[in-house]
Amino acid sequence: MKKNTVSAAGGRKTLLSVILAVVSIIYVLPVLAVVINSFKQNTFVKTDTFALPTGEMSAGFDNFIKGMTFGNYPFAKSVMYSVVITLLSTFLILLCTSMAAWYIARVDSAFCRAVYFLCVFSMVVPFQMVMFTLSKTADKLHLNTPWTIPIVYLGFGAGLAIFMFVGFVKAIPLEIEEAASIDGCGPVRTFFTVVVPMLKPTMISVGILEIMWVWNDYLLPVLVLDINEYRTIPIHIQYLKGSYGTVDLGATMALILMSIIPVIIFYLACQKHIIKGVAAGAVKG
Amino acid sequence: MKNKKNTNSNSITKATRRWGFLFMGPVLIAFTIGFIWPFIQGIWLSMCQFRLISDAKFIGFANYVKVFQDASFRHAFWYTAMFAIVSLVIINVLAFMVAYFLTLEIKGSNLFRTVFFMPNLIGGIVLGYIWSMIFDGILGRYQTSILLESKYGFWGLIILMCWQQVGYMMIIYIAGLQNVPGDILEAARIDGATSLQTLFKVTIPNVMSSFTICIFLSLTNGFKLFDQNLALTGGQPFVIQPGGATIKTTEMLALNIYNTFYSSNTTSQGVAQAKAVIFFILVAGLGLLQLGYTRKKEVQQ
Numbered sequence A: 001m002k003k004n005t006v007s008a009a010g011g012r013k014t015l016l017s018v019i020l021a022v023v024s025i026i027y028v029l030p031v032l033a034v035v036i037n038s039f040k041q042n043t044f045v046k047t048d049t050f051a052l053p054t055g056e057m058s059a060g061f062d063n064f065i066k067g068m069t070f071g072n073y074p075f076a077k078s079v080m081y082s083v084v085i086t087l088l089s090t091f092l093i094l095l096c097t098s099m100a101a102w103y104i105a106r107v108d109s110a111f112c113r114a115v116y117f118l119c120v121f122s123m124v125v126p127f128q129m130v131m132f133t134l135s136k137t138a139d140k141l142h143l144n145t146p147w148t149i150p151i152v153y154l155g156f157g158a159g160l161a162i163f164m165f166v167g168f169v170k171a172i173p174l175e176i177e178e179a180a181s182i183d184g185c186g187p188v189r190t191f192f193t194v195v196v197p198m199l200k201p202t203m204i205s206v207g208i209l210e211i212m213w214v215w216n217d218y219l220l221p222v223l224v225l226d227i228n229e230y231r232t233i234p235i236h237i238q239y240l241k242g243s244y245g246t247v248d249l250g251a252t253m254a255l256i257l258m259s260i261i262p263v264i265i266f267y268l269a270c271q272k273h274i275i276k277g278v279a280a281g282a283v284k285g
Numbered sequence B: 001m002k003n004k005k006n007t008n009s010n011s012i013t014k015a016t017r018r019w020g021f022l023f024m025g026p027v028l029i030a031f032t033i034g035f036i037w038p039f040i041q042g043i044w045l046s047m048c049q050f051r052l053i054s055d056a057k058f059i060g061f062a063n064y065v066k067v068f069q070d071a072s073f074r075h076a077f078w079y080t081a082m083f084a085i086v087s088l089v090i091i092n093v094l095a096f097m098v099a100y101f102l103t104l105e106i107k108g109s110n111l112f113r114t115v116f117f118m119p120n121l122i123g124g125i126v127l128g129y130i131w132s133m134i135f136d137g138i139l140g141r142y143q144t145s146i147l148l149e150s151k152y153g154f155w156g157l158i159i160l161m162c163w164q165q166v167g168y169m170m171i172i173y174i175a176g177l178q179n180v181p182g183d184i185l186e187a188a189r190i191d192g193a194t195s196l197q198t199l200f201k202v203t204i205p206n207v208m209s210s211f212t213i214c215i216f217l218s219l220t221n222g223f224k225l226f227d228q229n230l231a232l233t234g235g236q237p238f239v240i241q242p243g244g245a246t247i248k249t250t251e252m253l254a255l256n257i258y259n260t261f262y263s264s265n266t267t268s269q270g271v272a273q274a275k276a277v278i279f280f281i282l283v284a285g286l287g288l289l290q291l292g293y294t295r296k297k298e299v300q301q
Helices: A003-038 A042-047 A062-072 A075-107 A110-123 A127-140 A149-169 A175-182 A187-216 A219-224 A233-242 A249-269 A271-282 B007-017 B020-045 B062-069 B071-102 B109-121 B124-142 B150-178 B182-190 B195-206 B208-224 B227-232 B253-261 B268-300
Strands: B238-240 B246-248
Touching (some): A003 B071, A003 B109, A003 B124, A042 B124, A062 A075, A062 A233, A062 A249, A075 A110, A075 A149, A075 A187, A075 A233, A075 B007, A075 B020, A110 B020, A127 B020, A127 B253, A127 B268, A149 A187, A149 A271, A149 B020, A187 B007, A187 B124, A233 A249, A233 B124, A233 B227, A249 A271, A249 B124, A271 B109, A271 B150, B020 B268, B062 B268, B071 B150, B071 B208, B071 B246, B071 B253, B109 B150, B124 B150, B124 B227, B150 B208, B150 B227, B182 B195, B195 B208, B208 B253, B208 B268, B246 B253, B253 B268
Antiparallel strands (some): B238 B246
8 A cells, every 4th residue: 555645544534523523512511501501600601601610600509509498399209210210110111021922922822923023013103192181190190299100111112122122032042941841940930040040131221212202201291290399300390491481591591400410420431322212222123 | 923032931921911900900000091081182173172171062164264264373383394395405505514523533533523412401481592593692792682583583593403413313323334344435445535535325315214304303303393493583583464464483393283262262272273283194194204214225225
């Protein structure tokens, strides 16, 4: 290879790196704007959005303190409900759909195929189609609390999870389970001690998709839960603006910052799994 | 049916079947509550007039007739279609460009990938408020606001969606690009193809399946968009038509359905459910189109 073409290509690559670095900085500016404005006095957020919170503009940590009780609802409570709903729903979905998916893949009866078909079908149905009837049904069955709404999430989210699990179970050779059964393992023990460990990578992918969905979901909880009592973080933030009168933008930004910091930490900590999970979920077709 | 299965695996299946209620029970119950029943009831109610559900009265296709006479729904449909197509083109061009650059083994590509994907984890409502602050910070200098002109709302939402979705589509394109066999790229280079020729004649034809996935994904995402639309403009600005009907100029289909359901009008629930059924047929139709398209591609290969 000629030497000068190599260095020309290298130069082009360095230039590309520089351009992408600039774009990356622009990319994080919206998050920086949130940080800056969460330390700013409310009146300056609108007039000097992109100025640093210095001098008279600075609000110190007032916005954060104010934000904790802002909107007539304690922020800590909405964090707690978001955490409870997300963890319970994800756990329930992983447990129940992996069991059902294994059964569907292994038994393979006409009934199983019908359930599988319904699951795939449910993936193309937009939430608006069922939102009114679903919220009424959930109300009637008293599924309108943070401890029972995971059942609704399991019901509406089962399709994608089962679809992903079935695809993976079908790729596992039957011999391992046969060996377990010859050794005297019943189906329940085979599933939990032999199949579940093999499903772990898919569990992580599905789990991450479910966490991202439930944590950020607004419409389902706002329709199902009693919002005077229970608000998740997205509901809380939406209702800051929904309440009449002027909104304290500084305090809103402080709340938004507090709600995205854990998400960003979670992302940086399990970036590899998240990107893999998202890529796996996207190919659902 | 499957004669190849030996007796051993048949006996396993039999043993497993005995536990069917345990393995399938929880999902079936929840799936019935969370999907099957609401879906069937939804179809039925789209042909009823109701306020609660218990007072539903069958009225045939009258709701559907009303939907097609509804100017706000027609507006929302065209607005959504425009939005979906414009965002589809911009997002995919940008995402493919970024993915292509990041697979050239440049310095810092891991860091760039991390940054570009990051907005995906932030929820739609929060995204909407972050960007409404930014847009109003800019537009405020010209004594206007994103809520005052529908073209600001449109392009504002496009920018927001690009910020959120480019990183997501980029991941799918990167996966596709990494699967292009190295030897055909090598062969193209040896044959003296320029890098642009290689890109258009070798690389892009080999990542067509990624394009199919991303195009349909961004199309359905565009059609189903709700949270971001609600939080950024909420349909503002409103225009009152000569006939007296109010058009929310930046209201998309999903938000239009929501507003029809929860409006103060006592007879609009049935119309809203009919809109929801039409919306479902539209979105599911896109899904089927994709399925057919991918199948055809697979046959060709």
